[in-house]
Amino acid sequence: xxxxxxxxxxxxxxxxxxxxxxxxxxxxxxxxxxxxxxxxxxxxxxxxxxxxxxxxxxxxxxxxxxxxxxxxxxxxxxxxxxxxxxxxxxxxxxxxxxxxxxxxxxxxxxxx
Numbered sequence: 001x002x003x004x005x006x007x008x009x010x011x012x013x014x015x016x017x018x019x020x021x022x023x024x025x026x027x028x029x030x031x032x033x034x035x036x037x038x039x040x041x042x043x044x045x046x047x048x049x050x051x052x053x054x055x056x057x058x059x060x061x062x063x064x065x066x067x068x069x070x071x072x073x074x075x076x077x078x079x080x081x082x083x084x085x086x087x088x089x090x091x092x093x094x095x096x097x098x099x100x101x102x103x104x105x106x107x108x109x110x111x112x
Contacts, residue, residue, distance in 0.1 A: 003040035010038040010045060017059050017095035018047060024103055025057075031110050041083065044076055049085075053110055056080060058089045086112070 014022065018037070025035040025048055035057075039049045048057040060073075077087045088109055094102050 003043060003045055007038040007040045007045045014038070015059065015061070015092070017061075017092045020095050020099060021048065021057070021059060021090075021102070024099070024106075030103075030106060033110065041080060041085075044079065046080070046087075050110070054085045055109055056085050056087045057106065058087060059092060059095060060089055061092045 014037070022037055024030065025037075028034055030050075033050050033052055035048050035050050037048050039046050041049075046056045047059050049055070058073075080087050086109065088105070090102050090105075
């Protein structure tokens with residue numbers, strides 16, 4: 001399965017936290033900028049991206065605290081940054097417990 005097909009499947013099976021954040025990002029709700037979800041870049045699929053601002057937003061669950069995933073995420077971020085993207089990350093519990101702060105943090109990065 002290629003990344004485009006995998007991205008399509010991921011869009012249909014978003015996590016609860018991804019669905020919550022998507023309600024804030026979709027339909028140009030932030031600074032009238034377009035975000036896409038589950039977007040392939042090279043061999044990776046990012047959770048959310050604003051191509052105009054070269055901003056990627058990742059939502060991480062607890063599995064991202066495991067050593068093998070920490071290493072994978074670091075390599076992935078390094079690759080994405082080499083393509084001139086800025087990657088910001090939030091934990092699932094940030095979305096669940098403090099979505100307003102997440103929204104403000106995203107706004108801050110949109111102005112950079």
